[in-house]
Amino acid sequence: MPHAIRVVWTTRDGAERRTAAARLVRDATGRTLRHGPCSRCGGDHGRPRLEGGGSVSLAYAGDLVVAALAEDGDIGVDVEQGAASSPARLDRLAPGATLRDWTRFEAATKAVGADLRDGVRLPVVAEGVNWMAVLAGRAVHGRDDDAPAGFVISVARAAATEPDRSTN
Template sequence: MPRTVRVVWTTREHADRRAEAARLVRAATGCTLRHGPCSRCGGDHGRPRLEEGGSVSLAYAGDLVVAALADDGDIGVDVEEGSASASARIERLAPGSTLRDWTRFEAATKAVGADLRDGAHLPAVVEGEDWQTDVAGRLVHGWDVDAPTGYVISVARAAAAAPDRSTS
């Protein structure tokens, strides 16, 4: 699995966050950002993609717009405003959870297109700042990114899904 991932961000100044994300991605890659259909309602606010190919994940917090970009594979990113050690909103799932735990969780679930209902677990730190977890039956590898002051950013890449070997 290639590990070539770029994380870029910008602050939005009175612009719509989706418009700012499109400008950010275009400036970083030269590619057009598109949104797939929402898996729940069919609206045009589903998983983002690059029209010219490649993988992209977007996250927003306050005035910060973040994009994680990869040539291939499934990627996820999350950003939250605050201190990495601050108490997180997943306290109900895992007592003592921090904002860093939350960004890791969100990045991992985005990497596989999952959410809380898919039985995701908090990532386990395995070496330094690297971590891994299993989400919806897929192994996800992640790491933390140096973020602007007052923000926490985590990125995740999903391991390739095992091929379907069933026969009909």
């Protein structure tokens, strides 16, 4: 996966999850975590960003808070509680899908800024620690990351979009 993505995690230890995420990001980068406006409602819970630049993606499962950090690019991370091979209850999208499949899908959709409401479907990905998918017309490169016992983490980076060079 081009350009390094660093994945860090912590437990909430009783804190509200956004408070725990802000503390985790500040401890890892020295920068303040901000949230952009939601693309659907305008609320302050939209795509996270780092004050002063850089990319961040957040995920939560149980008491675990996970942040993926990079100097640039569109990135995504997802975490789920359970075993990677556990059924993901996604039979309507992909019969036989596992929690690993689901974390890959969620990381990829976060990287491209889409979700199931946008009509995106579970991508077919290569087996192994490194994987690739095409979502919403963009290539996404990902990897399955180390996680605390009982959790599954996947992280992804969307390929840069090419400018339209066509002539009319």
